[in-house]
Amino acid sequence: MISEQMKTLVANSSVIRAMFEEGKRLAEIHGLENVYDFSLGNPNVQPPARVKEAILDILDQEEPMAVHGYMNNSGFEDVREGIARHLDQKYGLALGGESIIMTCGAAGGLNITFKSLLNPGDEVVVFAPFFGEYRNYAANYNAKLVVVPADTKTFQPDVEGLRRAITARTKVVIVNSPNNPTGVVYTAGTMEQLAQVLREKEAEHGTDIFLVSDEPYRELTYDGAEVPYLLKYHKNSIIGYSYSKSLSLPGERIGYLVVNPEAADFQELMGALNVANRILGFVNAPSLFQKVVARSLDAEVDVDYYKRNRDMLYGHLTAIGISCVKPEGAFYLFPKSPIQDDVKFCEDAKRYNILMVPGSAFGCPGHVRIAYCISRERVENSLDAFTKLMENYK
Amino acid sequence: MISEQMKTLVANSSVIRAMFEEGKRLAEIHGLENVYDFSLGNPNVQPPARVKEAILDILDQEEPMAVHGYMNNSGFEDVREGIARHLDQKYGLALGGESIIMTCGAAGGLNITFKSLLNPGDEVVVFAPFFGEYRNYAANYNAKLVVVPADTKTFQPDVEGLRRAITARTKVVIVNSPNNPTGVVYTAGTMEQLAQVLREKEAEHGTDIFLVSDEPYRELTYDGAEVPYLLKYHKNSIIGYSYSKSLSLPGERIGYLVVNPEAADFQELMGALNVANRILGFVNAPSLFQKVVARSLDAEVDVDYYKRNRDMLYGHLTAIGISCVKPEGAFYLFPKSPIQDDVKFCEDAKRYNILMVPGSAFGCPGHVRIAYCISRERVENSLDAFTKLMENYK
The missing domain is CATH 3.40.640.10 (Type I PLP-dependent aspartate aminotransferase-like (Major domain))
Incomplete structure (x- = not known):
């Protein structure tokens, strides 16, 4: 019934969906705090207080028809x-x-x-x-x-x-x-x-x-x-x-x-x-x-939170032998997979409750994307899991 | 530079733009309250109070990351x-x-x-x-x-x-x-x-x-x-x-x-x-x-406001000899143009500060669209202008 172009896309989207479901499944077994889900580029740092103030000011000061x-x-x-x-x-x-x-x-x-x-x-x-x-x-x-x-x-x-x-x-x-x-x-x-x-x-x-x-x-x-x-x-x-x-x-x-x-x-x-x-x-x-x-042009989120996540994770991953270009922005690391097959590396990682996205999804196989926009505690807890994961390739 | 498909669309959109500019021009000459702009389907009735309450409740009760x-x-x-x-x-x-x-x-x-x-x-x-x-x-x-x-x-x-x-x-x-x-x-x-x-x-x-x-x-x-x-x-x-x-x-x-x-x-x-x-x-x-x-599923705008606009305008237009199917919804009238050429009728109407959209724009020439989602006072004031407009076709 659906258009030809959409058929392929729906099939592909079920791969992402499967990753999401896998995260949920692991969380149910091991508890949410013990699953290191680095798969989503979803900010975890709060919006600046200015945003809420701006909404309240606008609702207070401007005509509803002008606002909406x-x-x-x-x-x-x-x-x-x-x-x-x-x-x-x-x-x-x-x-x-x-x-x-x-x-x-x-x-x-x-x-x-x-x-x-x-x-x-x-x-x-x-x-x-x-x-x-x-x-x-x-x-x-x-x-x-x-x-x-x-x-x-x-x-x-x-x-x-x-x-x-x-x-x-x-x-x-x-x-x-x-x-x-x-x-x-x-x-x-x-x-x-x-x-x-x-x-x-x-x-x-x-x-x-x-x-x-x-x-x-x-x-x-x-x-x-x-x-x-x-x-x-x-x-x-x-x-x-x-x-x-x-x-x-x-x-x-x-x-x-x-x-x-x-x-x-x-x-x-x-x-x-x-x-x-x-x-x-x-x-x-x-x-x-x-x-x-x-009304929020100068407002900023707490970028330092992401930086400290980056430092902790980058420091640990390079220390345990993972090769990675040090990133200066965004909230991603893109290290080299220790084995050629990045999809298999991501599969292996799941056994340690680590979720990452294969570089193939970004047109660059042999690497993996780690989105570190998650809580500091979760990043900290993941370090041991990465160490254990890497022992498979020694 | 722009794509072939967009070239035609940009040309067409300038017609709508021209109508908008004409409204502004007339308002500058005659005053906004003396221009009867029936050309836009833009609601003029306030959102229900529930909308603002809902926004405030949500900002008060829910986590910012869950909201945004x-x-x-x-x-x-x-x-x-x-x-x-x-x-x-x-x-x-x-x-x-x-x-x-x-x-x-x-x-x-x-x-x-x-x-x-x-x-x-x-x-x-x-x-x-x-x-x-x-x-x-x-x-x-x-x-x-x-x-x-x-x-x-x-x-x-x-x-x-x-x-x-x-x-x-x-x-x-x-x-x-x-x-x-x-x-x-x-x-x-x-x-x-x-x-x-x-x-x-x-x-x-x-x-x-x-x-x-x-x-x-x-x-x-x-x-x-x-x-x-x-x-x-x-x-x-x-x-x-x-x-x-x-x-x-x-x-x-x-x-x-x-x-x-x-x-x-x-x-x-x-x-x-x-x-x-x-x-x-x-x-x-x-x-x-x-x-x-x-949170606003049962909230309603003041539909009666539109109904009273419809009644006033429909009553007057039919009384002065304009033929129109009586509409039971939305905020539009779609009367028959008194002359075959609906575009010319809309042009004529501008001389009386009345702005309407030719039916040709809706695939139905010989008619015009009147969007009565404007203030009651403006509708009232327009009635004389419609009468004078129609005297041209007696």
Whole structure:
């Protein structure tokens, strides 16, 4: 009965579902506190107090119809202006609110971007390892996903690989920093090299190639790492931002797009994004939370909590012989599997109540993703289990 | 730069934009209170007090991570169960929460339905006049929209027209009652006849044909009109519900789908809808408002306000010689244009500060849509303007 495209996707989604069920099954046997579920990228740090205050202030001060009513499909104008001014101050830009579109999270933002830009058969380039949903977002618009293999030494995007991957049909290149699943932050040097390749290829093919940055983890960085601001590197650039992690509001589906005012056909592109927001069924980003984030621009979650989880886990895993690029952001580790078969390694780990996701799911077999956005106590308790797991491979 | 499909859509959207700008321009010249803007289906009646109470209760009683965090892509299980029980009581059904998927409004619900069901080239049947977005939603999945011409005497769906329209490629038939743009409520007799045709055609072609009901106006009915409950008429049936009008929360993007438990391949279909919610970028319906609507199941907006607007406007328009089917629901009138050219009639009306939408936009030229979800005072003040407008056609 269901569409051909969905048949495969439903089959695949049952694998994720199976992992979730396995976690529940293990929790029932061993108790929830004894299952080390590193499989989900779900923030465990509380939203800042400012969020609740903002909701209460809005309900107190503004008219209900203004809070919960329709607005332009791109979002409230004052909210868009406020975000633009915030970004201007923070990154030394000169944006106007007309560069911002409020979206249902970064996932909504990427979908309206793809809908606006992609003709069937166009190519979207991603760097392995990559968030698996990019494949589905490209397929939604009948575009072709082109994967640049991973540089497993640094997990920086492979610039020469990009050069080889670009064709006359390349319309979008996705970057994602801090990265899911590696936690690596792209350096300014990397960004400059990427932009250089795009400029050369745009000139060679006479095309516009959009660099699209998926940035839900922008605020989660450690050790003073800075995330270069995309708009400074390439004219045809769009940032998909989300408050899911920066304010721990993943269920509220609130984020925005920033479109570079120097992008090709800027006005037409903004018009297309506005229409795509409407016709894909988002209509607009949820209205109350547009106002909430506009009043919480300087609020932050306790990033240090994640950092201490990272330190503890990274320190232990490397001490017991697991090789891992030290991540400077997000809440993921992406260590090398001690055996070639990452799926088997994850299966073995379950016997020690450890749940991880095979790197194959991110286009990078031989590694595993560990999402350490869980309680410190749980991380601590998991250390012994990792030690015992590793004894199998001595 | 933008995709081919979007080019046309952006051009069309500028027509709506132009209407909006015209309203602003007229308001600047004549004052907002002297412009009779009947062009937007934007509720003007306050949300019930229960909505604000519910938000405050939730923030007070529940953990922030539970309120704002991820859940299953189909929504919170207790919310889905609560809605199922509410529907069971109200309509004498026996649903479980597994038949409900929380969505980003009805627009989100229709999009995940189409994504789940439609292969490219499949046919979606609509009855004129119809909400123009159906055309875009079908195009999102490369389906073909098939329009059954209007029965302008009653604005009930033309059952014999449906019989002629269905082919082996028909996958979905959309109904929308109370109807946008006519305000007409489909009768139980109509629903029975529609279902009978679908059963015959399913048997003839050996196919499953889904009857999909778009029901944002279900609670807005007058004169004791009852809206037949779709699930009782056809096994392959899905309802897209929204709280945009019933609780005056259009900006919050909250609604749900109800899938008939007797539908073909029910489990697989629910799996597909769940995945479609995720990969189209909705991920899940906004979490706080899932909880808000679950605590506001019996709350109602002041429907009588709309009814009194309808009575005043319908009474006056028919008195001055405008022909109109008396609507029993929604907040629209869809009178016959006194001249054949509905676009010209709308242009003429602007000279009297009256803004309406030509019926052509709904696949039914020769009529106009009047959205009377505006203040009573504005409706009152418009009556003279309508009288003067009509004097042009004597």
